[in-house]
Amino acid sequence: MQYSLIGLCSLMFLACSNDQENKQSSDDNSTSAQNKDQNVSVLSDSNDVTTNLIEMPLNQDTSLTLSYQGNPVDLMVYAPDSATVSIKSVLLLHGWNLPPNEWCEKAELCNNLLKEGYHVIAPNFGKSTYHWELYPETIENYRKYPDRKWMYEVFLSTVQDSLGLLKTDQTNAVIGLSTGGRGAALMALERPEIFKACVALSADFDHSKIPDEPINNGFYGSINQFPERWTGKDNIFNRAAEWSVPLYLGHGRLDKMCPVSQTEEFATKLQEQGFDQVVLSIPDSYGHNYEYWSYETGNIFNFLKKFLG
Secondary structure, X not given: OOEEEEEEOOOEEOOOXXXXXXXXXXXXXXXXXXXXXXXXXXXXXXXXXXXXXXXXXXXXXXXXXXXXXXXXXXXXXXXXXXXXXXXXXXXXXXOOOOOOOHHXXXXXXXXXXXXXXXXXXXXOOOOOOOOOOOOOOOOHHHOOOOOHHHHHHHHHHHHHHHHXXXXXXXXXXXXXXXXXXXHHHHHXXXXXXXXXXXXXXXXXXXXXXXXXXXXXXXXXXXXXXXXXXXXXXXXXXXXXXXXXXXXXXXXXXXXXXXXXXXXXXXXXXXXXXXXXXXXXXXXXXXXXOHHHHHHOHHHHHHHHHHHHO
């Protein structure tokens, strides 16, 4: 997909753009971010290719707005508290229709990552299920949320080319909760050259085993009519043989929204495939909420230190 870029900082830089629906994003939702200058930029679809993308500075928080089929996709990048010798980044993926900054507000994960020298990249993918593509049966209300193909072709390319982050020669991890955990697993599965570690909390990995779940039906249509959509490219469990990066799997035993069996069975499947870099956490007293996801903060850091250094 082609796009053009407009950057706004102390000076304004202009590039050709045909999209009239640019939206400025000014999210400033991290405690650590409040004392930093912020770079604000707008990216949009265009019939023109911008050949002179603006590189944003890595020492200040940056807000971007991209466009997916004319719909705004906001992105916040938090700069680390202090510079490090090498560039480290975490792509942080929120739950289905949850605010992307909520994890930073309700837990210490973001602040701890920034203290450890990580850039935190927090996109707003809304109600996306990280599906590869849209289908004729995808309901209208879901069609405005990004598919995974766009995330690779536009989102990741923009972060790499404009921000200089999530490059293959850098230290990167992807972390997600709930539906974002599913997205994190898919990105680590399909882009292991970028993401050297993955954390997936409270996620589903084989949605064909929960065929009555309304969100997936809204994207794929009925499993009875379109079984290949439920068991194919988007089904992480069925692609377990492809897995190659260290993985932290966490799920509260009391989760009533996403069955804990989704995580347990995926961990078992990976072990059966001979993959031994899996850490599994199934605490008994937690459900599908920020109380549980906050609980995992220390475990996540131990995992990152073990596998990323």
